[in-house]
Amino acid sequence: MADKTNKYDILVIDDEAVIIEAVKRIATGEGFKVDSSLSAKEALGKLLETEYKLIITDIMMPEMDGFQLLEELEKRKLKIPVIVTTGYSTVEMAVKSLAKGAIGYIPKPFTLDELLSIIYRGLEFEKIDKKIAKEQFNVTDASIIYVPCPPKYYRLGYNSWINIDNEGSVFVGVSDMYLKTIKTLKSLTLRNFEDNIVQGAICATFEAEDGLIHHLLSPVSGMIIEPNDKLKEDITLIEKDPYFEGWLYRIIPSDLDFELKNLVSCSSDRI
Amino acid sequence: MFQKIRAKLIGVIAITAMIIVGVFSYYQTNSEKEALFNIVKYNGNQLSEIIKMSLHNHMLQNQRERIYEVINRIGNSGEGVKKIRILNKSGEVIYSSNADEIGSSVDMKDENCYACHAENKPLEKLPILNRTRIFKTETDSSRMLGIINPIYNEKSCYEADCHVHPKSKKVLGVLDVTFCLKIADETIEKSRLTNIVLAVVSILAFSLLIGFFVERWVDKPVRELVEATNRVAIGNLNQPIKYDGKDELGILAKSFNNMMKKLSEMRVQLFQSDKMASLGRLAAGVAHEINNPLTGVLTYSSFLLKRAKDNPELQKDLEVIVRETKRSREIVKGLLDFSRQSTPKEGKMNVNEVISNAIAVISNQLKLHNITLKKELDDDIPDAAGDANQIQQVVLNLVVNSIDAMGGKGGTLTITSEKISLVPYGVKQIKQATCPKGHNLMDEEHKIDGMPSIKLKAKSSTNEGFIHLDPIYGRHRHHYGIQFKEHEIVKLFCPVCGISVVDEKETGEQCGAPVYKIIIPNQGTLVGCTKYACNCQKWDYIDSKGKQDYIKIKISDTGCGISEENINRIFEPFFSTKGQKGTGLGLSIIWGIIDNHNGKISVESKVNEGTTFTVQLPVNAQV
Numbered sequence: 001m002a003d004k005t006n007k008y009d010i011l012v013i014d015d016e017a018v019i020i021e022a023v024k025r026i027a028t029g030e031g032f033k034v035d036s037s038l039s040a041k042e043a044l045g046k047l048l049e050t051e052y053k054l055i056i057t058d059i060m061m062p063e064m065d066g067f068q069l070l071e072e073l074e075k076r077k078l079k080i081p082v083i084v085t086t087g088y089s090t091v092e093m094a095v096k097s098l099a100k101g102a103i104g105y106i107p108k109p110f111t112l113d114e115l116l117s118i119i120y121r122g123l124e125f126e127k128i129d130k131k132i133a134k135e136q137f138n139v140t141d142a143s144i145i146y147v148p149c150p151p152k153y154y155r156l157g158y159n160s161w162i163n164i165d166n167e168g169s170v171f172v173g174v175s176d177m178y179l180k181t182i183k184t185l186k187s188l189t190l191r192n193f194e195d196n197i198v199q200g201a202i203c204a205t206f207e208a209e210d211g212l213i214h215h216l217l218s219p220v221s222g223m224i225i226e227p228n229d230k231l232k233e234d235i236t237l238i239e240k241d242p243y244f245e246g247w248l249y250r251i252i253p254s255d256l257d258f259e260l261k262n263l264v265s266c267s268s269d270r271i
Numbered sequence: 272m273f274q275k276i277r278a279k280l281i282g283v284i285a286i287t288a289m290i291i292v293g294v295f296s297y298y299q300t301n302s303e304k305e306a307l308f309n310i311v312k313y314n315g316n317q318l319s320e321i322i323k324m325s326l327h328n329h330m331l332q333n334q335r336e337r338i339y340e341v342i343n344r345i346g347n348s349g350e351g352v353k354k355i356r357i358l359n360k361s362g363e364v365i366y367s368s369n370a371d372e373i374g375s376s377v378d379m380k381d382e383n384c385y386a387c388h389a390e391n392k393p394l395e396k397l398p399i400l401n402r403t404r405i406f407k408t409e410t411d412s413s414r415m416l417g418i419i420n421p422i423y424n425e426k427s428c429y430e431a432d433c434h435v436h437p438k439s440k441k442v443l444g445v446l447d448v449t450f451c452l453k454i455a456d457e458t459i460e461k462s463r464l465t466n467i468v469l470a471v472v473s474i475l476a477f478s479l480l481i482g483f484f485v486e487r488w489v490d491k492p493v494r495e496l497v498e499a500t501n502r503v504a505i506g507n508l509n510q511p512i513k514y515d516g517k518d519e520l521g522i523l524a525k526s527f528n529n530m531m532k533k534l535s536e537m538r539v540q541l542f543q544s545d546k547m548a549s550l551g552r553l554a555a556g557v558a559h560e561i562n563n564p565l566t567g568v569l570t571y572s573s574f575l576l577k578r579a580k581d582n583p584e585l586q587k588d589l590e591v592i593v594r595e596t597k598r599s600r601e602i603v604k605g606l607l608d609f610s611r612q613s614t615p616k617e618g619k620m621n622v623n624e625v626i627s628n629a630i631a632v633i634s635n636q637l638k639l640h641n642i643t644l645k646k647e648l649d650d651d652i653p654d655a656a657g658d659a660n661q662i663q664q665v666v667l668n669l670v671v672n673s674i675d676a677m678g679g680k681g682g683t684l685t686i687t688s689e690k691i692s693l694v695p696y697g698v699k700q701i702k703q704a705t706c707p708k709g710h711n712l713m714d715e716e717h718k719i720d721g722m723p724s725i726k727l728k729a730k731s732s733t734n735e736g737f738i739h740l741d742p743i744y745g746r747h748r749h750h751y752g753i754q755f756k757e758h759e760i761v762k763l764f765c766p767v768c769g770i771s772v773v774d775e776k777e778t779g780e781q782c783g784a785p786v787y788k789i790i791i792p793n794q795g796t797l798v799g800c801t802k803y804a805c806n807c808q809k810w811d812y813i814d815s816k817g818k819q820d821y822i823k824i825k826i827s828d829t830g831c832g833i834s835e836e837n838i839n840r841i842f843e844p845f846f847s848t849k850g851q852k853g854t855g856l857g858l859s860i861i862w863g864i865i866d867n868h869n870g871k872i873s874v875e876s877k878v879n880e881g882t883t884f885t886v887q888l889p890v891n892a893q894v
Contacts, residue, residue, distance in 0.1 A: 016563045022570035029574065060559060087562030088555060090607055109565035109600050111593065112573035196660060254618050254658075 006050040008035040010119065013043045013057040013069070019085075019108070023056060026112050027119060040064035044072060052080055054122040059086040059093060070100045079133070081125045083118055085110070091200030094217055098157030098200075099262045103181075105217065117212040124181040125158075147176040150243050154263035156219035160203070161243065162263070169225060170256065172203070173247040174216055179239055184209040188235055190227050190248060197221060197251065199259050204248055220259050222251035276493070277485045281478045288474045296466035304459050311416060311455050312403050319402075319420040319448045322355060326446075331431050335366075342366050353415060354449040357422070360442060405452070413453035420446040492520040499527060508535035539839060558607040565603070569596045620659035622688050622822045622888065623648045629666040630686070633674070640674055641681030649689045655822045655888045661864045662888070668857050669826045669884050676830025676882060685827040691887070692818035696745035699813055700869065701725065701797065705790045706765030706772055712789065714739060719748055725789065727772065730762040731755045731803075737766065740789075744797070744813060747806045755803040763787045763801060773801055781807045820890040821870075825883060832878040841874065 009032040012023045020036040027034045035050065037043040040057065041064050055073075059066035066084055073080065081104075084097035089107030097105045103125050104118045128145055155161045158177040162170050179185065189205040197203040203218035228247050231238055238246035253259070322345060329337040338357075346355035346368020356367035362377040404417045422444045429438040436443055492514040499512045511528040515521060572592040579585040626648065630637075637644055655662075666686075673684050704712040704725045714726035717739045724739035729752070736753035738761070755761060763772050772787045777798075779786050784802035791797055795812025833841060842862040865872040869889050876882040 018567040019563060022567050022574075026570060026574055087559040087566075088607070089558070089562065089604065108562040109567075109569040109596065111569055111597075112577055115570065 008033045008050060009053050009123065010034045011043060011046065011050075011052040011055045012036040013038075013040055013055065013061070013066075014085075015039065015058065015061045019058065023115065026115055030116065030119075032119070040066065040069040040072075043069065047076075047078060047080075053126045054119065055080055055082045056119075056122075057082060057084060059084060059097070060088060067096065067100055070097075070102060074101055079129060081122050081129065083122050091198055093200075095156070095200035095262045098159060098217065099264075101157070103158060113213060117214050120210075120212060121181040121214060124183065125177070128177070128180055146180050147243065148269055149175055149266040151267040153243065153266040154219065154260060155266055156199075156217065156263055159217050160219040161266070162219045163243075163247075164256070165250075168252070169250050170220060170222065170253045171247045172197075172219060172249045172251055173242055174204070174206075174238065176242045178216070179242055182206055182208045182212070182214045185235060185239060188231060188238070190231070191224055193224055193227060195224050196254075197224065197249070199262065219263060220251070220253050221255055222253040224249045224251050226250040275490075277482055277490055280485050281482050284481050285474055285478050288477050289470070292470035292473060296463075296470055300459070300463050300466060303462055307455055307459060311450070311452065312418075315416055315418045315448065315450050316402065316420075318352070318450075319418045319446060322448065323420055323422065323446050326357075327427075331427060333431075333433050333435070338366055342368050351450060351454075352448065353451045354447075356447050357444055358447060359444045360440075365444065413451055414456055416450040416452050418448045418450070420448070422446055488516075488518065489520070492516065492524060496520070496524060496527060499531070503531060503534070508532075508538065539842075554606045558603045561599075561603055565596060565599055569593065569600070572596060618656070618658060619654040620657055620662060621654050622652060622662070622824060623650070625659050625663045626666055626686055626688060626824065629663045629670060632667060633670050636671075636674055637684065640677060640679060642674060642677055643681075643683045645683060645685040647685065647687040649687075652688055652690045652822055653820065653890050655890050657868045657870075657888060658864075662868070665861045665864055665886065666824070666826070668861055669886075672857065673826060673828035673830060673882070676828050676832070678831065682829035682881075684829075685825070687823075687825045687827075689823050690890070691821050691823050693821060695810075695813045695816070695819050697743065698819065699744040699810075701742045701744055701791060703792045703794075704797070705792060706768065706770055707788075707790060708765065708768050708770055709790075710765050710767035712765065713742075717750070719743075719750060724750065726766050727787075728764040728766045728769070729753060730764070731759055738763070740799075744810050745808050747808070757803065758805070759803045760784050761801050761803055779805070779807050780809075781805070821887045822890060824886040824888070826886075827881060827883040829881040832880055832882055833874070833876040834878055838874060838876055842872075 010023075010027055012020050012027075012034060013036070014020050014023075015038055017038070020038075024034045024036065035046065035052070037046055040061055043055070043057070044064075057066045057069055064072075066086070070082060070084075073082065082102045083104040083106060084093075084102040085106045085108055086093050086097075087108045094105040094107070104122055106114060106118050132145060149155050149161045150163075153161045153163050155175060158175050160178070161173050161175055163173075164170050185206055186209050187207045189207075191197060191203060197218040197220075199219065199221045200217055202215040204216040206214045206216065208214065227249050231246070231248070238248075240246065322341070326338055326341060329335075329341070342355045342357070345352055354368050356369070356372060357365050358377060359365050364372045364375050364377065367373050402419045404419075406415055406417060407413075408415060421442050424436055424438070424440045424443050428436050428443065429440075492512075495512050495514050499510070502508075502510055508531050511531060512524040514524045516524075572589055576586060576589040576593055579589055626646075630644065630646075634644075670684065670686075677684075702713070702723075706712060712725045712727065713723045715723045717724050717726065719739060719741050724742055727738050727740065729736060729738040731753060734753045738752060739750040741748040764770060765772060772789060773785050774788050775785045777786050777788075778784060779798075779800040779802070782800055782802050782805045784800050784805065786798050787801050789797045789799075791810070791812070795810065797808065797810045799808040800806075842858050862872055865886055865888070871887040873885050874882065875885075
C-alpha cells in the first residue's frame with residue numbers, strides 16, 4: 001500500500017454531485033484531502049492506484065450499490081474503513097450497513113457537525129487499524145491497543161455489544177474500539193428506565209473532549225429495565241471496563257432471535 | 272320475448288291446460304253423444320214396435336188400404352220419421368211411405384240387410400242393438416238412423432183365415448223405419464261448441480292469472496336483481512335491493528345485499544392494502560430523493576453557520592435555515608417510518624396494559640378538554656400477540672382523534688376491551704407447508720394479498736405449470752399458472768422433488784374427487800380437493816381447535832362524528848379533515864399496523880352523535 005503514489009484522506013462515493021460537493025467542502029475546510037467518485041465501479045478502479053484512509057459511500061446507486069461495494073472490499077481484503085450514508089434512512093439500513101462491515105452509518109441529511117464527528121471517528125479507526133497492521137500484532141496481542149469483546153458476547157459492527165444473561169435479560173454496552181475512536185470521553189447521555197430502544201437507532205450519545213458529538217446505534221431492540229447508574233457517578237468506568245462494569249443498559253429484548261442474525265458472535269472473532 | 276320466464280311459464284301452462292281441457296271435452300262430448308244416440312235408438316225402436324203392433328190387426332185381416340194409410344200418415348208426419356217401409360222375405364218393397372219405391376227390390380248384400388243376411392242364411396232373431404244403422408242418403412244431407420224390425424210368423428198369422436203364410440216360415444218380412452238425426456246432431460254440435468268456448472275462456476283466464484302473479488312474484492324481483500347486478504358490475508356497491516319478500520327470491524335478494532355489503536367492505540380493505548403498498552413505495556422513493564437535496568441545504572447552511580460566528584445577524588438567519596431543514600428531515604423520517612411500518616415486532620402484550628399506558632400519556636389532555644373517560648376493560652382477556660408499541664400508538668392516535676372530534680365542548684370517551692371468538696375457516700393464515708418428503712412449499716416471491724403463497728407443480732390433461740394456493744385456510748384466492756378445463760381433476764406435485772401430493776385413495780366429502788395433502792409442520796395436514804375450482808379444504812388440526820380468540824378494543828366518543836362521504840375515505844393516506852393541523856397519515860398508519868397484526872379495524876359514526884372505532888387483534892400470532 002505504501003507504494004501507491006496518490007494519497008488522499010477521504011474518498012466520497014455518491015451518484016449525487018451535491019453530496020460530493022457538500023462533503024468535499026466540509027472536509028477540505030478541516031484540511032483533509034478529498035477525492036470523489038460518482039459510482040462504486042469507478043471507485044473500485046481508483047482503489048487500485050490510490051491510497052485512501054477512509055471511504056464515505058452512498059447505498060443506493062445504479063449498477064453497484066454500497067452493500068456490494070462493502071462485499072467487494074472484503075473480497076479484495078482492502079481494510080479501508082467505510083462510512084455508509086443513505087437517503088433511505090431507516091434503522092434496517094443502519095443495521096445492514098454495520099453488519100456488512102461498515103464502521104459507521106450516517107443518515108441523510110446530515111449537518112456539518114454530524115459529518116465531522118463520523119469522519120474523525122473513521123480516521124481514528126484507520127489509525128488504530130494501521131497501527132495494529134504495522135506492528136503485526138495478532139488479535140490477542142492487539143488488546144494492547146484496544147480490548148476486543150469477550151467470548152459469548154455479540155456485537156453490532158464495532159459499535160455496540162450485547163451479553164445475554166441467564167435470566168433472559170440482555171446487557172448492552174459500547175465496544176472499546178468505538179470508545180478509542182472517539183478519544184477522550186467528556187459526557188454521556190443515556191436513555192431512561194422503561195424507555196424503548198430499537199436495533200439500529202440511536203441509544204446513547206457521547207460527547208468527546210474535542211466537542212464532537214457521537215451517536216451510538218443500539219445492537220438490539222427492547223425495553224430498558226436498568227440504566228447503569230454507576231456511570232453517572234464515574235464516567236471513566238466505561239473506558240476502564242467497557243465490557244463489564246461499564247455496561248450501559250440492562251434490557252428486556254423484544255425480538256432477540258431475529259435480531260441476532262445481524263450481530264457478530266465475539267467468540268468467532270478469536271478463531 | 273319468449274325468452275322471458277313469464278312467457279315461458281304462460282306458454283307451458285296454456286299448453287298443459289289446452290291438453291287437459293281438450294282431452295276432457297273430447298271424452299265429455301263423446302259420452303254425451305253416445306247417451307243421446309242411445310236414447311234416440313231406444314225411442315226409434317219403441318216407435319218401430321208401436322208401428323208394427325198397430326199394423327198387426329190390419330195385416331191379419333189383410334186390409335192393405337189401411338196399412339198404406341197408417342204407413343203414409345206416420346211416414347210423412349214431419350221432421351222425425353223420414354220413411355217407413357215394409358219388405359217381404361225376398362227383399363221386395365211391399366209398403367212404403369214413399370210410393371215410388373213400392374215394387375222395387377233391395378239387394379240382400381246391401382249394408383241395410385247385412386246384419387241378418389251375412390251368411391246367406393237369414394237370422395231368425397235379431398237383437399235390438401243390431402237393428403239400427405246410421406247412414407247418409409246423400410253426402411251433404413243430414414245423418415239418418417235406420418231401424419230394421421223383423422216381422423215374425425206368429426201363431427195368429429199362420430192360423431189366420433187367409434192362410435197366406437204357412438206355419439214353417441219364421442220371418443214374414445221386415446219393417447224398416449228411417450229417422451232423421453238432424454236435431455240430435457245439432458244438439459251435439461251445440462254442446463261441442465260450448466265446450467270449446469269454455470275451454471278457451473278458462474285457458475285465457477288461467478294464463479292471465481298466472482301472468483299477473485308471475486309478474487308480481489318473479490318478474491319484478493328478478494328485474495330488481497338484474498338491475499342490482501348491473502349496478503355491481505359498474506362498481507356501485509352501495510344501493511341494496513329493496514325487494515323484501517319472504518319467498519326464495521326474497522332470500523336471494525337478502526343474501527345478494529349481504530354479498531354486496533361484504534364485497535364493499537372487502538373492496539375497501541383491498542383498495543387500502545393496495546394503496547398502502549404503493550404509497551409505501553412512493554414514500555420510500557420520495558424520501559430518498561428529497562434527502563439528497565436536503566443534505567445539500569443542511570450541510571451548506573450548517574457550514575455557513577459555523578463560519579458566520581462573527582456576524583450574529585447572519586448567524587440568526589442561518590440558524591433558521593438549519594432548524595427548518597432539520598424539521599424537514601423529521602417530516603421525511605416520518606414518511607419513511609410510515610412506508611416501512613412493515614412487520615410488527617413479535618411479542619406478547621396485555622391489551623389492557625397497552626390501553627392504560629396510552630391513556631396515561633394523554634390523561635392531561637383529557638382533563639384539559641373536559642372529557643370524561645369511561646374504561647370498561649375486561650380483566651380476564653388473554654395476552655395478544657403483537658407489538659405493544661405499535662398497538663399503543665394505535666390507541667393513542669385514536670384517542671387523540673376522539674379528543675379532536677369532541678373539541679372544547681367536552682364529552683365522554685369510552686374504551687372497552689373484550690375477548691371474542693371467530694371460526695378459523697377463511698381467516699387462519701398458513702405460514703409453513705411442506706411436501707411428504709419435507710420440502711418447503713412456501714413461496715416468498717409469489718404473494719397472495721401480501722402473504723407468501725403455497726407453491727405446487729400442477730399438471731392438467733394438456734399442460735403443466737405451477738399453482739399458488741391461497742395461504743388463508745378456506746379462502747381460495749388461488750393463483751393458477753395454467754389453464755384448466757371446468758371440473759378437471761388436477762395432478763399436483765412438490766415443485767422441489769416432484770413427489771405427488773395427491774392421495775388417490777381418499778376422496779373429498781363434497782365432490783368425490785381425490786384429495787391433495789399438504790403437511791403443515793406441527794399442525795397436522797391440510798386436505799383439499801383436486802377438482803379445478805372446487806372449493807373445499809379441511810384442516811382438522813385447526814378445526815378441532817375450534818374458534819380462534821381475538822381481543823376487541825372499542826374506542827367511542829361523543830364528538831362531531833364523521834359524515835357519510837368521508838367515512839369511506841378516512842383510512843386513506845393524506846386524507847384529513849383537520850386542515851393544516853394534520854398530515855392525513857395517522858389513520859392510514861393505524862390501518863397498516865392493524866393489518867400487519869392480521870387484525871381488523873372498522874369505524875361507525877353518526878354526525879353530531881359520535882364515532883366508534885373497533886379494533887380486532889388475534890390472540891395467537893399464527894392466526
